Amino acid sequence: EAGVTQFPSHSVIEKGQTVTLRCDPISGHDNLYWYRRVMGKEIKFLLHFVKESKQDESGMPNNRFLAERTGGTYSTLKVQPAELEDSGVYFCASSVTQRGGVNEQFFGPGTRLTVL
């Protein structure tokens, strides 16, 4: 079974440009999460989809970030326009919904974004 995949693995862009990150969750996983790790700091939650609906977007830093999950399958995270502080590693994770239990999250390898 394929794991969570993310594309691209690396992206280098200039300040003011637009970048779109893609995440393909494990097939059948309703839950999809985005996290970000800024250089050397903790991994921070950005948002959570259940199928195509945003369940929790409390971690989205500002309105330059737009996440979508059309059709409840893959998700994209667009940053427009990118700023220097957006540099970091963006992780995607997915899980099935476990009633009464913990939803184990499976993580992708991340996309390393560098804004110059």
Add this chain to the structure above:
Amino acid sequence: AQSVTQLGSHVSVSEGALVLLRCNYSSSVPPYLFWYVQYPNQGLQLLLKYTTGATLVKGINGFEAEFKKSETSFHLTKPSAHMSDAAEYFCAVSDPWGGYNKLIFGAGTRLAVHP
């Protein structure tokens, strides 16, 4: 607000020595607790988790962790380090306020194992 503190951003041990990675959390209710590991160029992999029940939990690759409510700790241990354990380790919590979905991570501890 919840937070997770990992003592020591870098830990170095000799092969065969005890591994101890420290994690303390703050939470108003008993959270779920996790340890993840990240090997180079890979995603985070779940090592072990505590939800309820037995406070000593065993994970993959010989790792285990003990939930100590009185100390708000969830330290990760392995009796004998192997070279292949070199990686970055993350402690994380989730709580009912986030539906146990949102993970709150510590800053990570990079483990080096030398011969």
